[in-house]
Amino acid sequence: MTDLPHEPLAADDGDAWLDAQLAALRPYTPRPGFETRVLMQVDGWLDAQLDHLPVFEPSADLEARVMARVRVPVPSLAMAPVMPAAVPAPQRRRRVALAAAGVAGAMGASAWWSVTHQPLLQELIAAARGEMLTAYAGAVRSGLEQLASVPVIGTLRNALLATPSRLALFGTGMALVYGTSVLALRRLLALPQTAQAHAAR
Amino acid sequence: MTDPRRVFASSTDQEVVAFARAGHEGAYRELLKRYERPIFSLLYRMVRDRELAEDLAQETFVKALNALDSYRPEFKFSSWIFKIANNAAIDQLRRRELDTLSLDGSPHAQTPDAIEATALQIGTNEETALETVEAKELGAAIEAAIGKLRPEYRSCILLRHVEGHAYEEIAEILNLPLGTVKTYIHRARNELRQHLAHLKT
Numbered sequence: 001m002t003d004l005p006h007e008p009l010a011a012d013d014g015d016a017w018l019d020a021q022l023a024a025l026r027p028y029t030p031r032p033g034f035e036t037r038v039l040m041q042v043d044g045w046l047d048a049q050l051d052h053l054p055v056f057e058p059s060a061d062l063e064a065r066v067m068a069r070v071r072v073p074v075p076s077l078a079m080a081p082v083m084p085a086a087v088p089a090p091q092r093r094r095r096v097a098l099a100a101a102g103v104a105g106a107m108g109a110s111a112w113w114s115v116t117h118q119p120l121l122q123e124l125i126a127a128a129r130g131e132m133l134t135a136y137a138g139a140v141r142s143g144l145e146q147l148a149s150v151p152v153i154g155t156l157r158n159a160l161l162a163t164p165s166r167l168a169l170f171g172t173g174m175a176l177v178y179g180t181s182v183l184a185l186r187r188l189l190a191l192p193q194t195a196q197a198h199a200a201r
Numbered sequence: 202m203t204d205p206r207r208v209f210a211s212s213t214d215q216e217v218v219a220f221a222r223a224g225h226e227g228a229y230r231e232l233l234k235r236y237e238r239p240i241f242s243l244l245y246r247m248v249r250d251r252e253l254a255e256d257l258a259q260e261t262f263v264k265a266l267n268a269l270d271s272y273r274p275e276f277k278f279s280s281w282i283f284k285i286a287n288n289a290a291i292d293q294l295r296r297r298e299l300d301t302l303s304l305d306g307s308p309h310a311q312t313p314d315a316i317e318a319t320a321l322q323i324g325t326n327e328e329t330a331l332e333t334v335e336a337k338e339l340g341a342a343i344e345a346a347i348g349k350l351r352p353e354y355r356s357c358i359l360l361r362h363v364e365g366h367a368y369e370e371i372a373e374i375l376n377l378p379l380g381t382v383k384t385y386i387h388r389a390r391n392e393l394r395q396h397l398a399h400l401k402t
Contacts, residue, residue, distance in 0.1 A: 046393055049343045050362035058241040058258055063233050066262040067226075075224035 206231070214278035222269055229266055236279070237262070240286045243359055247290035249348055257293060261286040277370065284374045287356050294352045346396035354389035361386055 114121055147153050160167050209217050209231035217235075220228035240261055245254040265272075265282050272281055347355060356375055360366045368386075372379045 043390070046390065046397070047362065049340065049397075050358070053340060053343065053363050054242075055238050056242040056245045056254075058237050058255055062237055062241070062255065062258060062262075063230060065259050066233060066266065067229065069259075069263045070229055070266045072226045072229060073222065073224045 215274045218269055218272060218274065218278060221266070232266065232278075233262060236282055239364055240282065243283065243356075243364065244286055244290050246344070246347060246359055246363075247287075247352065247355060248293055253293065257286070257289045261289050264289075276373070280366070280370050280373050283360065283364070283366070284376070287360075287374060291352055291356070342397055343393075346393050349396055350389050350392055354385050354392065357382055357385040358389040358393070 148157075160170055205225065205227045209220060209225075209228055212220070212231075214232070214235070217228045217231050221232065237258065241254060241258045244257045244261070245251060248254050248257065261282065265285050272278065347358065350358065353375075357371055360371045360374060361368070366374065368379060368382055371377075371386075372382045375382065377385075
C-alpha cells in the first residue's frame with residue numbers, strides 16, 4: 001500500500017489536467033471523492049461542447065470584396081519563388097516508363113540479333129580486329145620511318161650503337177628519368193588522406 | 202502545365218505568402234480560402250452580429266493582405282492574422298460596448314469605482330441571427346454562455362478551444378503575458394461552468 005497523500009485536483013490544475021500535463025508538473029493522486037469526479041466530468045463535458053462548436057460561413061462575396069481592395073504587387077522574377085516541375089507526377093512517370101521500355105527494347109533486339117546471327121557476328125569481329133591491327137602496324141611503321149629520316153636521330157642512333165656501354169648508360173639514364181617522373185606525378189596527383197580543418201587551410 | 206491553385210493548396214502558409222509577395226493573385230485567394238471561415242467564426246462569436254462580423258472580416262483581410270511585406274515568416278501566419286482580427290473585434294466592442302453580461306469590469310481595474318465604470322453593459326435586446334440559431338440548435342446554451350463572457354475571456358476561450366491554439370500562441374495573438382492567458386482561460390471556464398450548470402444537473 002502506498003503512502004502517497006490523496007491530493008485533490010486544485011482549481012488551478014484543471015487546464016493542466018485536461019492537457020494531460022499535470023503529471024509533468026507535480027505528483028498527484030486524484031481523491032476518489034464526489035467533488036473531484038464532478039469537476040472532471042463537468043470539464044470533460046465542457047471541452048466536448050467547445051470542441052464541437054460549428055464553424056460559420058461568411059457570405060460568398062467576401063473574397064470578391066476583399067480582392068477588390070487588395071493591392072497585388074506586379075510579378076517580379078527576382079522575388080518569385082520557384083514553382084515545382086511543370087510536368088505533373090503521373091505524366092512524368094509515364095515518360096520515364098516509356099524511356100525505360102525503349103532502352104530495354106533496343107537492348108533486347110540487339111541481344112536477339114547477336115544470338116541469331118552468330119557466324120556473321122564472328123566474321124565482322126574478326127574483320128574489324130584484322131583491320132585495326134593492320135592500321136596500328138602501319139601507323140607504327142610509318143612513325144618509325146619518319147623518325148629515322150631525321151638526321152639527328154640517325155647520328156644519335158649510330159653513336160649509341162657504336163659501343164654497348166654507351167647503349168647501356170643511355171638505357172639506364174632513361175629508366176631513371178622515367179621512374180623519377182612517375183614518382184613525381186604520383187605525389188602531385190595524390191589526394192590528401194586525412195581531412196584538413198578549415199582553419200588549417 | 203502546373204495548375205497554380207494546386208501548388209498553392211499544397212504549400213505551407215509561409216510559402217503561399219512568398220508567392221503572394223511575388224505577385225501571384227491566386228496566392229492571395231488561397232490565404233483567403235484558408236482563413237475566411239475561422240476568422241469570420243471568431244469575429245461573429247466576438248461581436249455577435251453577422252453583418253458587423255462580415256465587415257470586420259473584410260477589414261481584417263484587406264489590412265493583412267495589404268501588409269504582407271510586414272509579416273515575418275518566423276512567426277505563424279495564423280497567429281498574425283488572428284491577432285489582426287482579434288484587435289479589430291476588441292476595438293469594435295470597446296467602441297460600441299456590445300452585448301455582454303459580464304459584470305466584472307476590466308481585469309486591470311484597481312478600485313470598485315473603476316470596476317463599475319469599466320463593466321460592460323447589456324446591449325441591444327433585438328434578436329440577432331446568432332440568437333435565432335441559438336434558439337434552434339443543440340449548442341444554443343454554449344453559444345449563449347460564450348456570448349456572456351467578457352471580450353478578453355471570450356477571445357481566449359475561442360482561440361484555445363475552438364481554433365485550437367496553444368497558450369503561447371494565444372499570448373502572442375492577444376499580446377498578453379502567458380500567465381494572464383492561463384488565468385483568463387481558467388476564469389472563462391469557471392464562468393462557462395456556472396452558466397451551464399443547469400444543463401448538468
